[in-house]
Amino acid sequence: MSEFWNDILLTFVPLFIVVDAVGNLPFVISITDQIPAGERKKVVNLSVITASLLGLVFLFMGKLILDLMGISVGAFAIAGGIILLLFAIRYMTSGHMVEVIKEEMVAVVPIGTPLTMGPATITTLILLVNQFPVYIVLISFGLNMLATWLIFKSNEWFIHYMGQGGLKAMSRIFSLFLAAIAISMIIKGLRLEEILGAVGGGS
Numbered sequence: 001m002s003e004f005w006n007d008i009l010l011t012f013v014p015l016f017i018v019v020d021a022v023g024n025l026p027f028v029i030s031i032t033d034q035i036p037a038g039e040r041k042k043v044v045n046l047s048v049i050t051a052s053l054l055g056l057v058f059l060f061m062g063k064l065i066l067d068l069m070g071i072s073v074g075a076f077a078i079a080g081g082i083i084l085l086l087f088a089i090r091y092m093t094s095g096h097m098v099e100v101i102k103e104e105m106v107a108v109v110p111i112g113t114p115l116t117m118g119p120a121t122i123t124t125l126i127l128l129v130n131q132f133p134v135y136i137v138l139i140s141f142g143l144n145m146l147a148t149w150l151i152f153k154s155n156e157w158f159i160h161y162m163g164q165g166g167l168k169a170m171s172r173i174f175s176l177f178l179a180a181i182a183i184s185m186i187i188k189g190l191r192l193e194e195i196l197g198a199v200g201g202g203s
Contacts, residue, residue, distance in 0.1 A: 007133070008136060015124060015125070015128070018120040018121045019144050021116070022151055025155060025158075027177075028111055028152055029155045029158055030178070032155065043107040044155065045107075046107035047106075047108070048112075048116070049112075050111075052141075052145045054113055055125060055141055056141075058126065059125045059137060059138065072192065074188075074191070074192030074193035075193065076119045077188050078189035079114075079189075080119055080185055081184070081185030081186035081188075082182070082186065083110055083182075084185065085179055085186070092179070
């Protein structure tokens, strides 16, 4: 295997794992189950565009942005976790995560970020760009966003074959998982803040 393809593989795989489009698909289905079919396609497109643009910004200027704003990766994780937790609680109490009139907002938050482009993905991009040529990371990131778009587009197939009853049952179950992921993200963020504080205090 040539060095180019070896580097592509070494950057594509970790990004594919942290983006976790396959794992996020059930949440995309749950979040968009109240939205008309035609609008769901727009949500998928806009969410991947949002994640891609955010990813590109952090790929080229990630560390600089966080340093300038005084935001740590831990704080970013805590904020993302709180947002996801609010969406999960809303679904469990009202039966839907968002109002149907806010499809564009749903695409940006929570699907575009923090589900697709969350703290783990941003951190991975920053780390990879320090280890590999920028163009290699850029190609791998682009391939990941294409894969994410194709996986998210398959939500129509699942919705068609599961029917409204199956969809609602799955949505209830996955809203609990979403809450668990949110709490996990907050805990990880708090731990990161603890570690960074200890490092800062000891320097």
